[in-house]
Amino acid sequence: MMKPGKFAAGGAGKFYEEPVDAYLPQNGNRGYRVSRYELELTYKVPSNRLAGKASITANATEVRAKFAFDLSPALTVSKVTVNGARPAKYTHQHGKLTLTPAQKIPAGGALSVTVQYAGTPSPIRSIWGEVGWEELTEGAIVASQPNGAASWFPCDDHPSSKASYQISITTDSPYYALANGTLLRKQTRASHTTWVYEQSEPMATYLTTVQIGPYERRRVPSDQVATPMHAVLPQRLRTRFEHDFARQPEMMDTFVRLFGPYPFADYTVLVTDDDLEIPVEAQGISVFGANHCDGRRGSERLVAHELAHQWFGNSLTLRSWRDIWLHEGFACYAEWLWSENSGGPSAQEIATQAHLNLGLLPQDLLLGDPGPDLMFDDRVYKRGALTLHALRQALGDGPFFDLLRQWTARYRHSNVTTEEFTDLAAHFTDAPLRPLWDAWLWNKILP
Template structure:
């Protein structure tokens, strides 16, 4: 790979992902998928503005997909390379900084997950259908993109697949057309979205509305056989939405959809405006309600407010974990303080060799980051008191709605809500590996 693309990583945690020289504003994906053969063909129309004048531009795209044609600003490109997960395009004419970069890529292949140190992420075949779970770098498994969370854009996703199946993507369904054995579903995602949060879900599903109070439309997409258990297990989700809206501020998207696959999944998955659960999370006993709260909270913390660098993963997972405790408290279960102290006790028996504010790529999805991130927030809550703490969270989600965020921005904002300096708290909880003691609960 030429030095310009290899020598200056966007993010040290994923040095091969993300690209310099342009800023994407929109993706329009026109896709066709054959379920039985796992065959994907597509065209990606990418609208961007150049940030530097350079001879070549790179996109992330997995090698399992074969590129057949590339156009830049309407002209067919004669020279492009696709190696080691990078599609590098050389426009016929040099584009100045601030110029329009419209890239159209035609491609096809048998999509498969991207393999990395966190396992396999991206496009995944199910027993009957497919799902996409791309965190942190799996978007390139199904479309060419600038695959880094700081790169946010609007999307239009058109997916044509076999008619018996339901196809879901991010945003609002704006068109649906059936011709013979194929149905085309077109979705528009207007709010800016990171590439790893883009998703497609295909399966033997039916869609129904989740009834409940509140103004946020909530839907379920799942196999009919799971409907009865779902209606019990997810029954408190509208109340959960009300609690989080009060604590965190307005829900940041137009609607919220839960998908339950016909297969079992090891863990639930969040996408923008969508959460995906396995059939094993629908057990008729509300056994996964903690995870239901966690995934819903990601719509604020992770999907609307998205980290700029992966080192700040606690801004997603620590907040979503703390939302589990907030829900327990609101639902009449153990209080957040009780759960925090139990979590700290559990962590005290584990190795204390992780720094929450910069855990390293290998450990960024370690459960200790989740729990210690949540404990950091509880320590802030004990320091500020409930009124100031939740005012801080609402201001955080309002100020940075649909934006990219850093730990420094959160700690700076929190400082405005405290009469005393918070730096000792941040140093103890985010910047050292030794597990601090929780302050006493204020009466």
């Protein structure tokens, strides 16, 4: 087996190195660590045309001749510079932009890369469907989990590579453009408007988003919580939104009490003018389809699920995709906790039914390492939630919620592993928890 970071010759002149993550062997790169992305984007809605300039600040972690970034073949690179020098040599093949600095960069040395590119962005096809930048009827949506970020900017596309961002979007003036973080400025010139956002907290590439459409922004009344909350949506959906999402401030208050302080400056829900199959999370933002505003609160459990991801997934982000239950199991259990705290069925009642349902399904999923084909299987969500409920029963409510609050505090804005969670949980009881973890995480048969 190759040592990490070492190239091995492949057929037809290609080069390969040991994958960063076995679940997505084509994504992520070695040899550097990104600390910041600055993206300057221009998007033409009628023609779905994107032009971009990406300025990437990184440090080399080893001496090497070449450095690679993930970038979709649908985008054409016109110029690359490294450390302010004259244009660098590069190749762009098989979803990898590989550049050769004119001079060797020492380990720990600065790696400042600027890439100019353009094209017609399209989703990246994967075994989980199409992910990334996608046209809407009028505008665009970005939903990149797990490997769609490269559909719209060059990046180190793996969740263990978190960085700060500044995102500038210039688009046709009738449209609203939303990205992660705080809106620094908005400037309109002639028929175009430029929106500049700053995301200072570290963010994984798949959680980076741009949303463009015929939207209006409004403040969500949330006197009982300190976190500013906003809605960005078509005017026609405003009345339904005000009913369907009315309990969101109460939801935020409940989760702050159970999970600890909200980890970002504010929270925005965007509702597209189109229907979406499922809502998606981004850092500081959740994206719903028009169909999730039905006027009957029919999607309220999904509202809870996406909000919970701000703690579990966005602030605390898995280090490798095998630990996906740390995102989805926790967000699913948050649905049950919201039900329990808002007058609905208790978590115990929901867990009992979920256990019965899972017992009727194939017993071929290993929660602690489900494999890429099953990592978004609904059983990961439900069995993950059941694992947390079993832990809650073993610890008792007081220690269990103390554990969750310490978990979110200790690893705020960091990457996490299952082992770190199980190690932390051991401090909240004198009883051995290994039998619980073995049964729920490392045995395919449902306990």
